[in-house]
Structure formats: C-alpha cells, structure tokens
Amino acid sequence: MALVNPRDKKDEDRDDETEYSPFFGIEKGAVLQEARVFNDPQLDTRRCQQVITKLLYLLNQGESFTKTEATEVFFATTKLFQSKDIALRRMVYLMIKEITPSADEVIIVTSSLMKDMNSKTDLYRANAIRVLCRIIDGGLLGQIERYLKQAVVDKNPIVASAALVSGIHLLKNNPEIVKRWSNEVQEAVNSKAPLVQFHALALLHQIRQNDRLAVSKLVTSLTRGNVRSPLAQCLLIRYTVQVIHEASGISSSGGERPFYEFLEGCLRHKAEMVIFEAARAITQLEGVTSRELTPAITVLQLFLSSSKPVLRFAAVRTLNKVAMTHPLAVTNCNIDMESLISDQNRSIATLAITTLLKTGNESSVDRLMKQITNFMSDIADEFKITVVEAIRSLCLKFPQKYRTLMNFLSNILREEGGFEYKKAIVDSILILIREIPDAKESGLSHLCEFIEDCEFTYLSTQILHLLGNEGPKTADPSKYIRYIYNRVILENATVRASAVSALAKFGAMVDFLQPRIMVLLRRCLHDNDDEVRDRATLYLQVLGDTKDIAPDGAAAFLSETLNVPLANLEASLKAYEPSEKPFNIAAVSKEAKPLTIAEKKKEKKAQREAAATGAHANGVAPAVSTSSYENLLNAIPEFASIGKLFKSSKPVQLTEEETEYAVNVVKHTYPAHVVFQFNATNTIQEQLLENVEVVMDTSLADEFEEVASIPLKSLPYGSPGQTFVLLAKPEGAVALGKFGNVLKFKVKEVDPASGEPDEEGYEDEYALEDVEVTIGDYIQRTSVSNFRNSWEALDPGLEKVDEYGLGPRESLQEAVKAVINTLGMQPVEGTDQVPSNARSHTALLAGTFIGNVPVLARLSFGIDAQKQVAMKLAVRSEDESVSELIQDIIASS
Amino acid sequence: MDYSTPAIKNILLLDSEGKRVAVKYFDHEDWPNITTQTAFEKSVFTKTSRTAARGEAEIGMFDGYIVVYKFIADLHFYVTGGDDENELILVTVLQAFFDAVSLLLRSQVEKKTVLENLDLVLLTLDEIVDGGIVLETDSTIIAGRVAMRGADSDIPLSEQTISQAFANAKEQLARSLLK
CATH class of the missing domain: 3.30.310.10 (TATA-Binding Protein)
Structure with a gap:
C-alpha cells in the first residue's frame, strides 16, 4: 500500500484519479501469502499493519476465507501480540473480531488478551474487554468475570462503556453471570460520563426487564434525578412508557396519568433527540386524550418548519400515525403540512400528503386533489402507491366524493407507471366498485378504457374476470362486449383466454346477448392457442350448441368457484399421475394449510397495522371475511339448501384465552336458518381430540330448532378445526334467544416421543359460555x-x-x-x-x-x-x- | 411500543457509483450474506443518489428501514435503523461517523484518501457502534480512540486538553502517512 501525503498526490494524479486505488488489482491468494510476514522473527510493524488492512479490505468487499485460510490467518495474527506497537495492536484487536475464531482456537489468544485486560493502559483494557467478550464462551467467562465486574465501575469511561456494552451482548447467552453485576451496574448509572450512563441504564433495564416492580422503581428514582446524557434520557422515556403501559390496567381510569408530567417536561429538554422521543411517546400512549396530546403536537408542529430534513421527516411521520387515530388533533398542523407538499425530500412530501388526506374533511377534498395532481408527476412509484392507498381510504370515508376521486384514479392510471403502481390503482378501483354501488358503472368503464392499452397481462386478466362477473348485472351489458372482444383480437394468449371466459359469462347471464356471443365464440375456435380454443369449445358446449344443459346450469357452471384452497389443488394436481382413473376434485383437501411461522408473523404484523388504521379500514375488512366464510360454508353439503348467507358475525370467545381448549363462535345468519361455526383449538400437546361437537341447549329459545350438527373428526394439537350446528327458525322472522353450549369429544392420549395416539380413548366434555342471537345478527x-x-x-x-x-x-x-x-x-x-x-x-x-x-x-x-x-x-x-x-x-x- | 435500546442496523460508506468503500452490518438476521447486503446497498444507493444531501443530512424510508445519509465529494455516508427507531438518534450516529472521519483525514474526505487510510476508517466504525449499540457519539473522542491517543504516554486520554489531543492526532497521522 503506497501511502503518500494525500495533498501532494492529488495534484500529480488528477488525471487518472478515478482509476487510482491502493487496492487496485488486489487478490486474495497473494494477500494470504503476504500474511506470512506475521511470522517473521523481526516484525516489520508497518508492513504488518498494511497486510491486516488488506485482509480487512477483502473481508469488507464480501470476500470470504475458507476454514483453513481463516485458521491460518488467525494463528499468524496471534503472533503479532509480541509487538509493542500501539497502532498495530489496535488493528490486531479488530482483525480478531472480524475473523471470529472457533471455540478451540480462542484459547490461543485468551492469555494475551487477559494480559491486556489488566494492562495499565486504559485503551488496551477497553479493547481487550470488547474482543474477549465477543469471542469467549461461558466456561472461560467465569474466569474473567471478576475483572469485568471491576471494569464496569472503572473511572475511565472507555473501560466502563466497553464492559457495559459487552455485558449487554453477554446477557443473551450468559444471563446468570451478568445478573451478578447488578450492584456495579447500578453504580455506573450515576456515572458522570454521558455514554457510560446510557450503557449502564440499558444493561440495568435488560437485567431487570421482567421484574415490573424493579423497573418501576428505577423509573421513579431516575425521573426525579437528573440524567445527563440525551441517549440515556431517551431510554428513560421508553422505560417510563413501559411502566405507564403496564400500570394502565391497574390504576383507575380517572385522574392524572402517572409520569405524564415527566414526559411533558422532556418536551422542553435542550436536546432535540429527547424532545422528539418524548413527543413520540406521548402520541403512542394508550387511550391518549386530546389534552395530553396537545403539547406533543405543538412541538412536532415546530419541527415541521425546521431547516433539517431529518426533523421534518420525524415530525411528519409521527403526525401521520397520530392522524390514523386522532385526525382532529392534527388539523392544527394542516397549513405547515400543505407547505411540505413541495418539500425537496419526496418522502416528507408523501407523508405530508397522506396525512392531509387522513385529516381532510369533505369540503377540502377537491382542493387537495388539485394539489396532488401536480405532485404525482414528479415522485417515484413507491410514493405514488402510498398516495393511491390514502386516496382509496379517503374515498371509502366520503363515498359521495367518489366521482372526483375515481376520476383522479383513472387519470393516473393512464399515465406512465410500473406494474406495482398500476396494480395499486386497479386494486383501489376494484375495492371502490365493490364498496360503493354508485361508483360501479363509471369504475367499470374506466377499467375498460385501461385494458385497451394495458401492457400488464396480470392486470388485464384480473379486470376481464371482474367484467365477466359484474358487467352482465349492469343496465347496459352490451357496451362491454366490444372492449372484451377487442382483447380477443389484439392480445396475447393468456389475455385472450380470459377474454373468452368473460364473454361466455355474458352469454350465460344475459339472454338477449347469447346468440351474438355464440357468434364471437365460434370465431375463437380458430385461435392458434390451445387454451383459447379449448375454452371456446367448452363454453360453446355449455351455452347450448347442445341443448341438454339448462340455461341456469350454464350460468352456475361459469360463475361457480372451486371451494378448495388453490394451494391444495395445485399440490394434488402435481401428485396426480395420468391413468385410467380421472382426477377427482372432491378428493382435494378443503382445509387450509396451517400457516408457517414466518407467515404467521407477517399476519400478526398486518393485523397490528390494521388495528392501528382503525375505523377507516372497517369498511373493507368485513366484506372480505364474509366472502371467505361463504366459500367455507358452501363447501358443506348440509348447508347447500339453506339459501344465501346474509351476515356473518365477528368471532365471539366462548372460553378464557389461555385454557385447554380455546373455542370461539361465528354466527352466520340465513333467511330461515342460523349456522353456528365453532372454531376450536386444542392447546394440549399430549392429547388428540376426536368426534368433537358442540351440543347446544335450545330450551330457552323456542323459535329455534336444531336441524343438523356437523362434528369434527379429529382435532390435533395446535391446528384449529371447525364444527358446526345448524338451527332452523321461521323464514324472515327475527328470532332471538340464548343458548347454553357444551363441547363434547373423545380424548386420546398422545405419546410425546412418538407422536402416536393411544388406541383407547375416553369421552369427555367441557362447558362453554352461552351464545346469544341478537337483533344485530x-x-x-x-x-x-x-x-x-x-x-x-x-x-x-x-x-x-x-x-x-x-x-x-x-x-x-x-x-x-x-x-x-x-x-x-x-x-x-x-x-x-x-x-x-x-x-x-x-x-x-x-x-x-x-x-x-x-x-x-x-x-x-x-x-x-x-x-x-x-x-x-x-x-x-x-x-x-x-x-x-x-x-x-x-x-x- | 418498543422498550428496547436503540439499535443501529448498519453503517455504509459507498462511492459515487454505489460501490462499497467500507461497510459494517450489525444485524445479521436481516442481511445474512453478501447477496442480501449488496442488494440493500444497491437499492438504497439508487433511491438516494440523486438527492441533495450535501448540506444537511437527508432521510428516507426504504424497504422498511429508516436510512439517514449525507454526501461529500465522491463519498456517500449512510446509517440504517429499524422502522421504529428515533430518527434523531440515527442522525447523531451519522454525524459522529462523518465528523470523526473528517477529523482523522484532516478534512480531506474523498474516496482516494479514505482508501489510503482505510485502517482508520474501519477503526472508526469499530469505535462508534458495537454490535448495534451506540458506543460513542462525540467525534473528537472517537478520533482519539482510533488514533490510540494516550496509550503510549502517562496522561490518560480524558485528561488531555483538546489542543493537546489534536496535536497528538496530527503527529500520529503524519507518522502513518510517512510509512
């Protein structure tokens, strides 16, 4: 590495500056060779330092060493402890951390590092502590624990911080050792050095985090005293929020919230970091009142006009979240927010717009939309998607503004944009069509225009499917035919096939169009794609080239859904081998596969977000779940003849949350029936439940009569299952009543080792809470x-x-x-x-x-x-x- | 609400083409290997390279992370945190990194000098954050620790005056440049 004074070098090499790098042409093999200098009896410390830098450069560039290479480098590096050169020693520390030696190699350096840990030089001690704690295992840790404990209260901040931070890392694997340092850590919390205080507080909290009383005591004492470091103050705010959160269940609802005064005081702290942390904490308090919010909103509003982008971003992002739950509290900031629409930083501008969309009232919609139109042309797709989503929820909130908003969506749909963006727009239009009946016709015609010039096959097919379902039900179905048939002429095979399906649906559902549709379908018989031809042939058959299928049979056939999870169908089809026996769709499992852990995590996060979005999402969610219930219920033969599902209630818990068998019920109302869907989960690993059913007591509700009960064959541990009870009531009558319920089942013990259930089982039952049918159903x-x-x-x-x-x-x-x-x-x-x-x-x-x-x-x-x-x-x-x-x-x- | 210690997910120093100069990842769950790391660097670079982050530090939310960044000459400095992190803590770390590098390179902050003094820059990364936890935010202290000031004399680092520390840092630097 040729190190020359950068200033001189700069003037000479100005021309080939872009080419110049001390690592130009560097190669792993050669550097590993070079590392042999570490073994020289007369160490050239400069050279060694350069070689280490080269090795670190290679690692940093993503190069990896094989096990042997790493071992060799590690052993060579340990030799460098012989040198007294300070700068070289510092590089050796870094190198050992980067190479992370294996457990049996660690022993080679421990003695050298322990020597450094007891050195007179604080910088050596601090570094040696950090390196040792990074590579050491539990057994050796016992040997050095004494030194670490002392280091925690060392008068030099660098040593104390090194020990404390290492303690935080060690706590994960060796909690019992670190917990013994409590007294020393407590002492370090009062350190004068700001960062030591921060590290000590973080470690102390982690040691005690499961002890509510201890955390509460810690917060009480520190909120009175003075914490010097802004970082430590931020931590204290977080822990205070934890205490408030955990106490909220116990204390009475009335009166002043404990510690609120402390949080409010932090809003006047001199460090912006602390002010913001406190403001953010207040906005996230559970059940925060508008009086409590006001001071926090005021400081955030000041941040909005700061010259620092980071402050503006932090403030607008927090206000954006507040707007979801307390839109009115944020309206004061609307003027500042509007000026942020032209902010250089597009993240800030997008957050400002979506906040305004959330807080806006009906009268401001038009003005806002005008501003957004200008804004949309110069931001990236990902920001546009956020805006589209905000507009969708705005439209659901003010349905009578659908014309303005739908026009806006169709305008941006025509402009340039990537797939994700277009998909977000189309999805929004689809949701608006479903939720706002008046918007249906205009929405459909916007989509028709869009597919005339749509480069995305996925979107075209999705829209064609919707046109096929919704088009025939509109006042003038014939106007859609032209758009759909154009696809058959102009598009690729996939789109043509969907267009053929859509046409067939018009033919099946609209009598007067049928002859014309048949003409169009016959033309498709000469298509050069198999799928298109097959579909056309099939539909022509169904629609009546042969007259033996009744016309509503055709409609039912075309609009029927499969009723089996697609993933299961896919798996079954893959497993199917061509043979004499035809593929039987009835044999495909109808149970949705249990989610993997990763998916569950995702779902949980989505749920949390949905809960945070609160009321506005309400309009969307129930519709979705009702339709999925409908699919589930239609798949059960006993429920085939009871008509159309009117309403599904939200799940009602019939057991305490943490019991052996968790059961909730969903009530499905039909014109002359009510179906009770009991969702049961078996939480005992050693048990397999069989023939699970709920016996309902109808004696207190005379208008109801039990028609059928569908037991669940088996309920293994951890995967939820359903059992149903069907009650009849007089048609159209509003029958009300209360039912007692008992869960009956057969228990089989499961051998935890083999997972095999016992042959023998015994009958058992479990009392559930009552279910009530109310007018709300x-x-x-x-x-x-x-x-x-x-x-x-x-x-x-x-x-x-x-x-x-x-x-x-x-x-x-x-x-x-x-x-x-x-x-x-x-x-x-x-x-x-x-x-x-x-x-x-x-x-x-x-x-x-x-x-x-x-x-x-x-x-x-x-x-x-x-x-x-x-x-x-x-x-x-x-x-x-x-x-x-x-x-x-x-x-x- | 998160009650945990503020966590830094990574610190990146890229050049004007988005290539790595020096990087340090603290979160190995989110980025377990070089492929995921370079994908993240590429994504962040393309989304930020055309913004003006030469005066005040800029900020953005990319791929579910908060990223604060600051550019100088042909270098791009980034600090990444989770989507729940206090933005102002992240920017404090960014500023500390930036200032410490400036001090150590005597304001000659450009790709060429950084590569020539890569050892100092890697040590700076090591002194700012340890395993995701902020270790120090004062750039003078960081620069002093990188230069191992005080290790060879009897005056402990904390008792040196600023000018003394600076003189020492200069001397140390001159020595390393004359290698």
Missing part, C-alpha cells in the same frame, strides 16, 4: 353514498324517534363507538369520529335488515359537564316494524 353493514338523499327518499311517516339517557361516559367518542357497535350498522361520511372537546355530535348510520330492507339511523348525542350522555335516535326504513326493532336494540341494552 339480522343487520348488515352497508354504506350509502349520499345519506341525505337516501334519508329523504324514505317515508318520514315511518320514522321512529326516541330519546335515551346513556349515563356517565368517559367521552363522547366512547359513547358514539359503543352505540355503533351495539347497532352493528355502518357509520357513513366519517361521522364515527367525534371532534375533540365537542359537546354534541351527530352520527349517521346505514344498514340492511334481513329480507333486504334498507335502514338508516341518525344519532344525535349530547354530553354535559358531569359527562352524562343523552342520545336521540331517529330511524327510518321502508318497514315500520324494522325501525321499531332498531329502537328495541338500544332500549334493551
């Missing part, structure tokens, strides 16, 4: 795009009005949420959010009662100084008795 959440119009369209003569006192409530928001949950109707126009400090509020709800009767409700709330909440409920529907029933829900609860 007969109301579906539906949304209307314009509440006022729909409200006025209903006869005011059939309106039922009543007033109720709801008693003392924590807040208006809480009361509104409780009533909405009781009614089981869909809040529309974002009226489920109550502005902070409001004394009164009006919420608008929409739903559909069983028998397809639309119901609308207007709730007016008021709260007085004593937190007494009064409510006026006005209900309108086409059927007076339905309105009355809705009133009954509130009256009876």
Whole structure:
C-alpha cells in the first residue's frame, strides 16, 4: 500500500484519479501469502499493519476465507501480540473480531488478551474487554468475570462503556453471570460520563426487564434525578412508557396519568433527540386524550418548519400515525403540512400528503386533489402507491366524493407507471366498485378504457374476470362486449383466454346477448392457442350448441368457484399421475394449510397495522371475511339448501384465552336458518381430540330448532378445526334467544416421543359460555353514498324517534363507538369520529335488515359537564316494524 | 411500543457509483450474506443518489428501514435503523461517523484518501457502534480512540486538553502517512 501525503498526490494524479486505488488489482491468494510476514522473527510493524488492512479490505468487499485460510490467518495474527506497537495492536484487536475464531482456537489468544485486560493502559483494557467478550464462551467467562465486574465501575469511561456494552451482548447467552453485576451496574448509572450512563441504564433495564416492580422503581428514582446524557434520557422515556403501559390496567381510569408530567417536561429538554422521543411517546400512549396530546403536537408542529430534513421527516411521520387515530388533533398542523407538499425530500412530501388526506374533511377534498395532481408527476412509484392507498381510504370515508376521486384514479392510471403502481390503482378501483354501488358503472368503464392499452397481462386478466362477473348485472351489458372482444383480437394468449371466459359469462347471464356471443365464440375456435380454443369449445358446449344443459346450469357452471384452497389443488394436481382413473376434485383437501411461522408473523404484523388504521379500514375488512366464510360454508353439503348467507358475525370467545381448549363462535345468519361455526383449538400437546361437537341447549329459545350438527373428526394439537350446528327458525322472522353450549369429544392420549395416539380413548366434555342471537345478527353493514338523499327518499311517516339517557361516559367518542357497535350498522361520511372537546355530535348510520330492507339511523348525542350522555335516535326504513326493532336494540341494552 | 435500546442496523460508506468503500452490518438476521447486503446497498444507493444531501443530512424510508445519509465529494455516508427507531438518534450516529472521519483525514474526505487510510476508517466504525449499540457519539473522542491517543504516554486520554489531543492526532497521522 503506497501511502503518500494525500495533498501532494492529488495534484500529480488528477488525471487518472478515478482509476487510482491502493487496492487496485488486489487478490486474495497473494494477500494470504503476504500474511506470512506475521511470522517473521523481526516484525516489520508497518508492513504488518498494511497486510491486516488488506485482509480487512477483502473481508469488507464480501470476500470470504475458507476454514483453513481463516485458521491460518488467525494463528499468524496471534503472533503479532509480541509487538509493542500501539497502532498495530489496535488493528490486531479488530482483525480478531472480524475473523471470529472457533471455540478451540480462542484459547490461543485468551492469555494475551487477559494480559491486556489488566494492562495499565486504559485503551488496551477497553479493547481487550470488547474482543474477549465477543469471542469467549461461558466456561472461560467465569474466569474473567471478576475483572469485568471491576471494569464496569472503572473511572475511565472507555473501560466502563466497553464492559457495559459487552455485558449487554453477554446477557443473551450468559444471563446468570451478568445478573451478578447488578450492584456495579447500578453504580455506573450515576456515572458522570454521558455514554457510560446510557450503557449502564440499558444493561440495568435488560437485567431487570421482567421484574415490573424493579423497573418501576428505577423509573421513579431516575425521573426525579437528573440524567445527563440525551441517549440515556431517551431510554428513560421508553422505560417510563413501559411502566405507564403496564400500570394502565391497574390504576383507575380517572385522574392524572402517572409520569405524564415527566414526559411533558422532556418536551422542553435542550436536546432535540429527547424532545422528539418524548413527543413520540406521548402520541403512542394508550387511550391518549386530546389534552395530553396537545403539547406533543405543538412541538412536532415546530419541527415541521425546521431547516433539517431529518426533523421534518420525524415530525411528519409521527403526525401521520397520530392522524390514523386522532385526525382532529392534527388539523392544527394542516397549513405547515400543505407547505411540505413541495418539500425537496419526496418522502416528507408523501407523508405530508397522506396525512392531509387522513385529516381532510369533505369540503377540502377537491382542493387537495388539485394539489396532488401536480405532485404525482414528479415522485417515484413507491410514493405514488402510498398516495393511491390514502386516496382509496379517503374515498371509502366520503363515498359521495367518489366521482372526483375515481376520476383522479383513472387519470393516473393512464399515465406512465410500473406494474406495482398500476396494480395499486386497479386494486383501489376494484375495492371502490365493490364498496360503493354508485361508483360501479363509471369504475367499470374506466377499467375498460385501461385494458385497451394495458401492457400488464396480470392486470388485464384480473379486470376481464371482474367484467365477466359484474358487467352482465349492469343496465347496459352490451357496451362491454366490444372492449372484451377487442382483447380477443389484439392480445396475447393468456389475455385472450380470459377474454373468452368473460364473454361466455355474458352469454350465460344475459339472454338477449347469447346468440351474438355464440357468434364471437365460434370465431375463437380458430385461435392458434390451445387454451383459447379449448375454452371456446367448452363454453360453446355449455351455452347450448347442445341443448341438454339448462340455461341456469350454464350460468352456475361459469360463475361457480372451486371451494378448495388453490394451494391444495395445485399440490394434488402435481401428485396426480395420468391413468385410467380421472382426477377427482372432491378428493382435494378443503382445509387450509396451517400457516408457517414466518407467515404467521407477517399476519400478526398486518393485523397490528390494521388495528392501528382503525375505523377507516372497517369498511373493507368485513366484506372480505364474509366472502371467505361463504366459500367455507358452501363447501358443506348440509348447508347447500339453506339459501344465501346474509351476515356473518365477528368471532365471539366462548372460553378464557389461555385454557385447554380455546373455542370461539361465528354466527352466520340465513333467511330461515342460523349456522353456528365453532372454531376450536386444542392447546394440549399430549392429547388428540376426536368426534368433537358442540351440543347446544335450545330450551330457552323456542323459535329455534336444531336441524343438523356437523362434528369434527379429529382435532390435533395446535391446528384449529371447525364444527358446526345448524338451527332452523321461521323464514324472515327475527328470532332471538340464548343458548347454553357444551363441547363434547373423545380424548386420546398422545405419546410425546412418538407422536402416536393411544388406541383407547375416553369421552369427555367441557362447558362453554352461552351464545346469544341478537337483533344485530339480522343487520348488515352497508354504506350509502349520499345519506341525505337516501334519508329523504324514505317515508318520514315511518320514522321512529326516541330519546335515551346513556349515563356517565368517559367521552363522547366512547359513547358514539359503543352505540355503533351495539347497532352493528355502518357509520357513513366519517361521522364515527367525534371532534375533540365537542359537546354534541351527530352520527349517521346505514344498514340492511334481513329480507333486504334498507335502514338508516341518525344519532344525535349530547354530553354535559358531569359527562352524562343523552342520545336521540331517529330511524327510518321502508318497514315500520324494522325501525321499531332498531329502537328495541338500544332500549334493551 | 418498543422498550428496547436503540439499535443501529448498519453503517455504509459507498462511492459515487454505489460501490462499497467500507461497510459494517450489525444485524445479521436481516442481511445474512453478501447477496442480501449488496442488494440493500444497491437499492438504497439508487433511491438516494440523486438527492441533495450535501448540506444537511437527508432521510428516507426504504424497504422498511429508516436510512439517514449525507454526501461529500465522491463519498456517500449512510446509517440504517429499524422502522421504529428515533430518527434523531440515527442522525447523531451519522454525524459522529462523518465528523470523526473528517477529523482523522484532516478534512480531506474523498474516496482516494479514505482508501489510503482505510485502517482508520474501519477503526472508526469499530469505535462508534458495537454490535448495534451506540458506543460513542462525540467525534473528537472517537478520533482519539482510533488514533490510540494516550496509550503510549502517562496522561490518560480524558485528561488531555483538546489542543493537546489534536496535536497528538496530527503527529500520529503524519507518522502513518510517512510509512
């Protein structure tokens, strides 16, 4: 390595500067050869240092050494302990850490390192501690523990920090040893050196983190004293939040939150790092009130106009999260936020836009959309996707604005963009079509235009599938035919095949189009792709070239879904070997495979995020789960004849969470039946349950009668299974009742070693909590795009009005949420959010009662100084008795 | 909410083409091998290379990580943390790295000098963060520890005055340059 004074060098080599590197042409084999100088009796320390640097350079560039090479280098490196050269010794420390010797090699260096650990030179001691703790194992650790314990309280910060940080790493594998240092670590917490305090606090907390009382004591004493280091102060804020969180279950809800004052005080700290940590902590407190939020929002607002991008980013990201749960608290920052739309840093701009979209009200939508249109042209796709998602949830919140938002989506759909971006837009349009009935026709025609010029096969096929399902149900189905048939002429084989399927669906469902569709399909018989021809032939057969299939049979055949998880079908098809025996789809397992751990983790994260997104996602989620329930239920022959599923309830727990058998129930309402789906999980590893069923006691509910019970054949440990009970009730009637339940099953012991169950088993039963069928099970959440119009369209003569006192409530928001949950109707126009400090509020709800009767409700709330909440409920529907029933829900609860 | 100690996931020093100059990964679960590491470096580089991060440090969220970065001459400095990390802690580490390298290279911060003094830069990485935990954030102290100031004299490092420390650092540097 030719090291020359960089300044001189620079002038000479200016021309070939880009080429120059001291490591130019470096090669592993040659460097390993060079490393032999480590063994020279007369060490050339400069040269050795250069060779180490070269070795580290190779490792850093991703080169890897074989086991033998590493061992050789390691042994050679240990020889360098003979040299007294300081700079070389420092490189040797680094080299040993990078090469991570194996357990049997470590012994070679321990004595040298232990010598350095007891050296008079603090820098040697600190480095030796870090290296030793990195490579040592539990046995040897016992030998040096005494030194480490002393080092923790060493007066030189570098030694103390080295010991403390090493302690944090060692705690993972040798907790019992590190825990013995508690007293010393406690002493180090009071160190004058800022970083030592930080490391000591981190280690002390990790030692005691499972001891609530100890953590609480630690926080109590430190919040009173003064913590010097900003980093340590950040830690203290995190631990304080932990204490607040764990205490929230115990302390009464009223009164001042413990430690809140400390967090608020940190908002005035001189280090920005601490101010931000405190503000962030406050916004994330469980059940934070708007009074508690205000000071935190104020400091974040100041950060928004900082000259430092990092501060602006941190603030806008935190406010973005607050906007999900407390949109109104953030509105004060809207002006600052709007100026951030033009921020140089596009991450900041995107976060600002999506925050504005979350906090915006109906009147600001149009103005906001104008600003966004300019913005969209100059950001990267990944930011655009975030914006599209925000617009989708905005549209679900204000359905009557669908025209503006749908137009926006179709405009950006026409512009340049990658697959992920286009997919996000198409997905959004699909969701809007499903959720907002009025938006369907315009949405479909936007999509039709898009596929005229769509380069993504996946999106084209997805849209064609949707057109096939939804197109025939629109007022003028024929207008879609042209778009679809154009695909048959112009596109690749995959798209052509989907287009043929879509055409066939029009033929099956719209009688007057059938002859024309047949003509188009016949043309496809000459396609040069097998799949397209096969599909055309099949559909022509089904649609009536042969007249022996009834027309609705054709429709059913075409729109039927498979009812088996696709992954299972794929596996079965792969396992199938061509033979005389035809492939039998009925033999494919219908049970979804249990998720792998990684997927579960993902799911959990998604759930957490969904929970955080809260109310706005509500509109989307239930629809999805209902359809998956529908598939599950349709697959059971006993339920084939009971008609169409009206509503599926949320799962209700029938057992405590941590019991031997965890059971929850989902109620599925049908016109003349109710299906109870019991989801059971066996949490005992040594047991296999067989013939699991739930016996329901219908004696207290005379209108119900048990028709069928479908037991579960076997319920092994850990993988949930379902058993069903089908009850009949008078058609269309609103039958209510309460049922006692007992879980009955046969237990077989499982040998934990072999996993084989015993032959012999015994019968057992397990009592579950009662299930109740309430009026709520007969109301579906539906949304209307314009509440006022729909409200006025209903006869005011059939309106039922009543007033109720709801008693003392924590807040208006809480009361509104409780009533909405009781009614089981869909809040529309974002009226489920109550502005902070409001004394009164009006919420608008929409739903559909069983028998397809639309119901609308207007709730007016008021709260007085004593937190007494009064409510006026006005209900309108086409059927007076339905309105009355809705009133009954509130009256009876 | 996370009650854990702030964690640094990696520190990267790339050149103007996105190639590695010096890197240190602390999280071996997220990036177990060289393939995943280079993929991350490439992704971060393409997303940041056209931004102006020459004055104030810039920030972005890429692939679910928070990345703070600062450019000078033909060098790109990055510090990565998890998506829940306090952004201001990350930027403190970035600034410490940047300033310590500047001190050690006597403000000659460019790819050529960094490569010529790669040992000092690698040691700086070693002195800033240990196994993901922030070890020191004061650039003068870091530079002093890298140069092993005080190891060969009786005056402990903590008792040196700044000018003394600086004079010593200079002397040390001159020595290493004259090798």
